[in-house]
Amino acid sequence: MALLKRPNGTEDILPGASSDWQTLEKFLRDTADTFGFSEIRVPTFEQTELFSRGVGETTDVVQKEMYTVSARESTFTLRPEGTAGTIRAILQNGLLNEALPQRVYYILSCFRHERPQAGRLREFHQFGVEMAGSASPAADAEVISLAKQILDQVGVENIELHINSIGCPVCRKKYHEALKAYFAPHREELCETCQERLEKNPMRLLDCKSPICKEIGKDAPEILDYLCEDCSTHFAQLKKNLDLLDISYSVDPRIVRGLDYYTKTVFEFVTTSIGAQGTVCGGGRYDGLIEQLGGPSTPALGFGMGLERLLLVLRNQGVTLGEPKRVDVYFAPMGDAAADKALQLTAMLRREGISAQTDVMGRSLRAQMKYADKIGARFTVVIGDNELAENQAKLKNMQSGEQISVPLDAAFAERFSDIEIADRLAKE
RNA sequence: GUGGGUAUAGCGUAGCUGGUUAACGCGUCAGUUUGUGGCACUGAAGACCGUCGGUUCGAAUCCGACUAUCCACCCCA
Numbered sequence: 001m002a003l004l005k006r007p008n009g010t011e012d013i014l015p016g017a018s019s020d021w022q023t024l025e026k027f028l029r030d031t032a033d034t035f036g037f038s039e040i041r042v043p044t045f046e047q048t049e050l051f052s053r054g055v056g057e058t059t060d061v062v063q064k065e066m067y068t069v070s071a072r073e074s075t076f077t078l079r080p081e082g083t084a085g086t087i088r089a090i091l092q093n094g095l096l097n098e099a100l101p102q103r104v105y106y107i108l109s110c111f112r113h114e115r116p117q118a119g120r121l122r123e124f125h126q127f128g129v130e131m132a133g134s135a136s137p138a139a140d141a142e143v144i145s146l147a148k149q150i151l152d153q154v155g156v157e158n159i160e161l162h163i164n165s166i167g168c169p170v171c172r173k174k175y176h177e178a179l180k181a182y183f184a185p186h187r188e189e190l191c192e193t194c195q196e197r198l199e200k201n202p203m204r205l206l207d208c209k210s211p212i213c214k215e216i217g218k219d220a221p222e223i224l225d226y227l228c229e230d231c232s233t234h235f236a237q238l239k240k241n242l243d244l245l246d247i248s249y250s251v252d253p254r255i256v257r258g259l260d261y262y263t264k265t266v267f268e269f270v271t272t273s274i275g276a277q278g279t280v281c282g283g284g285r286y287d288g289l290i291e292q293l294g295g296p297s298t299p300a301l302g303f304g305m306g307l308e309r310l311l312l313v314l315r316n317q318g319v320t321l322g323e324p325k326r327v328d329v330y331f332a333p334m335g336d337a338a339a340d341k342a343l344q345l346t347a348m349l350r351r352e353g354i355s356a357q358t359d360v361m362g363r364s365l366r367a368q369m370k371y372a373d374k375i376g377a378r379f380t381v382v383i384g385d386n387e388l389a390e391n392q393a394k395l396k397n398m399q400s401g402e403q404i405s406v407p408l409d410a411a412f413a414e415r416f417s418d419i420e421i422a423d424r425l426a427k428e
Numbered sequence: 429g430u431g432g433g434u435a436u437a438g439c440g441u442a443g444c445u446g447g448u449u450a451a452c453g454c455g456u457c458a459g460u461u462u463g464u465g466g467c468a469c470u471g472a473a474g475a476c477c478g479u480c481g482g483u484u485c486g487a488a489u490c491c492g493a494c495u496a497u498c499c500a501c502c503c504c505a
Contacts, residue, residue, distance in 0.1 A: 306505030
């Protein structure tokens with residue numbers, strides 16, 4: 001019988017790695033909490049139209065990367081990102097009628113049918129936040145500072161914040177026209193993809209890696225010169241707020257973002273330490289999205305942070321997140337009567353919240369000790385006929401080899417806690 | 429969707445000028461005389477050499493296709 005394999009572009013997070021995820025997730029939740037964000041959980045699949053309307057009919061994500069599934073008479077789409085579903089939930093549940101701004105965060109998996117490579121999977125995990133109701137650049141700064149604090153405190157180094165403003169629909173339209181006018185005379189010289197971009201998304205031309213396109217685009221007009229007064233002051237205010245928060249950034253006029261809903265502020269945190277997919281966090285303002293999804297005209301913004309990418313960065317930089325949990329006590333019984341006793345003691349400790357194990361393999365004492373060592377048991381207790389007779393046994397500290405007498409009854413847990421505390425203090 | 433690299437036990441590798449029982453390290457399991465782990469030693473299990481097809485008397489070794497995987501483009505987190 002052939003072994004079935006996991007689908008292309010998916011990952012198994014194994015027991016040895018799950019503690020990293022748990023530590024990271026707890027940290028993300030705690031940090032979001034200090035910024036006043038509460039968790040929202042939304043469905044994994046939504047009506048396909050939510051994404052085509054929200055993310056944008058012409059985007060690559062919607063046009064060629066969505067997993068659209070059918071079940072009986074309905075079709076749905078596995079979310080390719082978290083924002084659309086989150087905004088949908090906010091609207092459907094009337095959260096905009098509560099105190100504004102509404103601040104939510106989520107940790108979820110997203111699905112995009114792309115060719116997998118370093119830092120790019122078909123199912124990937126995202127931490128994201130959305131803040132709805134504020135048009136102020138102070139909100140932009142707050143959201144950016146949340147991302148910044150997470151990256152700093154989790155221990156990421158060498159990551160840069162790039163910001164840009166892509167204007168509102170009014171000024172962006174003028175800029176697009178200016179760009180098209182600039183590139184049009186060079187149309188034939190541009191690379192194939194850029195010729196397409198000229199129509200579809202002219203701002204992408206500025207980001208092309210082809211030396212020819214780069215050269216042509218050298219003197220192209222910049223979006224920042226085309227911002228209307230409102231967008232322009234918004235951007236200036238944001239920069240001022242970032243300065244006040246002591247967050248360093250560089251203005252990068254080439255940041256475009258491939259999702260249609262962005263307006264005004266866009267930003268990315270980028271690293272070079274994990275290969276070509278270096279954007280660990282990306283986001284921005286989307287003042288038109290809520291209305292686009294049928295809600296009241298409401299300014300909002302947010303970001304998404306790629307957790308696999310973040311963990312890649314941390315691993316490459318040698319940052320360790322938490323150690324795997326270890327067993328506190330291993331009972332090594334010899335003989336049937338001892339095994340019965342060990343079974344009961346194990347259960348008793350577990351009820352007290354102490355992690356305990358005993359033999360389920362019928363192993364010799366020697367083999368049991370080897371096993372206890374392998375699983376990293378902190379303490380072991382050998383139980384044989386002598387111990388049963390005296391109702392006392394030796395608790396062995398596996399690291400120091402030190403042995404202390406303990407009672408083999410209900411008093412064990414209490415005694416163990418004392419010993420464990422002493423052990424911890426001794427190590428500090 | 430496009431391009432390039434790789435594909436041998438759970439993991440990491442050797443073998444690849446084609447020749448008969450596919451090797452090594454780590455890991456796993458058992459044991460090293462009867463009540464104690466980390467070292468060492470002994471032994472065992474575990475691979476139809478990614479799949480299918482071709483060349484050949486004979487292929488893990490050569491060729492092709494497919495699949496998977498990695499990297500890059502594209503795109504994004």
